[in-house]
Amino acid sequence: MSETLIQTLAVVALPLLFAITVHEVGHGWMANRLGDPTAKMLGRLTLNPLKHIDPIGTVVFPVAMLLMSSLAGGAPFLFGWAKPVPITVENLKGGRRDMALVAVAGPATNLIMALIWAGIGSLVAHLYGGGDAGFATPLLYMAGYGIFINMVLMVLNLLPIPPLDGGRILESLLPGPLAWKLSRLEPYGMYIILAMILMGGWELFMQPLISTFTGVILAIFGMNS
Numbered sequence: 001m002s003e004t005l006i007q008t009l010a011v012v013a014l015p016l017l018f019a020i021t022v023h024e025v026g027h028g029w030m031a032n033r034l035g036d037p038t039a040k041m042l043g044r045l046t047l048n049p050l051k052h053i054d055p056i057g058t059v060v061f062p063v064a065m066l067l068m069s070s071l072a073g074g075a076p077f078l079f080g081w082a083k084p085v086p087i088t089v090e091n092l093k094g095g096r097r098d099m100a101l102v103a104v105a106g107p108a109t110n111l112i113m114a115l116i117w118a119g120i121g122s123l124v125a126h127l128y129g130g131g132d133a134g135f136a137t138p139l140l141y142m143a144g145y146g147i148f149i150n151m152v153l154m155v156l157n158l159l160p161i162p163p164l165d166g167g168r169i170l171e172s173l174l175p176g177p178l179a180w181k182l183s184r185l186e187p188y189g190m191y192i193i194l195a196m197i198l199m200g201g202w203e204l205f206m207q208p209l210i211s212t213f214t215g216v217i218l219a220i221f222g223m224n225s
Contacts, residue, residue: 008066011138015146016062017049019113019153020082024052026109027102028085034098036091044085057081084163096172096179103168110154114217117146122221147217151210161193162186 025047028039039045044052053059062080092098121143128136158166163186171179185192197206218224 009063011142012062012066012145012149015117015142015149016080017058018047019110019146019149020058020080021047021049021052022109022113023106023153023157024082024085026105027087030102030105031085031087031092034101035093036088036102038088038091039085042086049082052082052085054081054083057083100169100172103165103172106165107154107157110150110157114147114150114154114214115220117143117150118217118221118223121147122223125223147214148210151214151217155206155209155213156193159193162189164189164193 025045028045031038032040032045049058057080059080087099087102089095089099092102094101121140124136124139124143157164158169160166160170162168162171162183167182167186167189171182174182215224
């Protein structure tokens with residue numbers, strides 16, 4: 001493993017762990033607020049990443065993606081996921097409406113995390129003149145990855161395909177029969193997403209959306225120069 005790749009892993013690991021952990025905690029926190037304490041009772045309302053790590057989605061898959069992008073000579077890219085927070089829909093006071101709120105809480109936390117990372121990056125750049133001093137440079141790289149990873153998670157999870165959060169939101173808005181038909185796609189959802197990305201969905205609309213949201217955040221914090 002090259003020194004550059006090791007350095008990339010070092011600055012990417014923390015933003016990725018926080019992004020997927022806070023995403024799941026967001027779901028559980030909202031569910032608890034709306035009457036379902038399942039996640040709380042199972043100890044999942046914690047920022048301890050060990051409670052949320054999925055061996056494949058949190059470790060193997062991200063490292064494999066980073067290795068492949070490095071071998072291909074492209075920009076470092078990775079994506080991952082944590083163990084889903086368990087939700088007991090029957091406990092939610094508002095039924096399907098509340099399920100939509102629980103679903104949207106995950107991407108919302110990623111937006112908040114991206115803003116926090118942008119704030120950290122802006123502060124470091126302001127204090128250390130763009131990161132020329134010591135630890136400032138890796139911190140700026142870490143902030144950049146934090147923004148990017150959270151934007152990827154937000155945009156991807158808002159796709160209206162179950163089991164993604166966008167699919168859950170759409171199910172909650174559709175009439176019963178249509179919601180049931182959409183829910184039947186869940187076992188094939190990840191295959192649909194993978195096929196969509198391989199057929200150009202990433203370049204066609206996901207990447208432009210991620211770039212747009214990222215550009216807005218950087219502009220807000222004066223980091224787009």
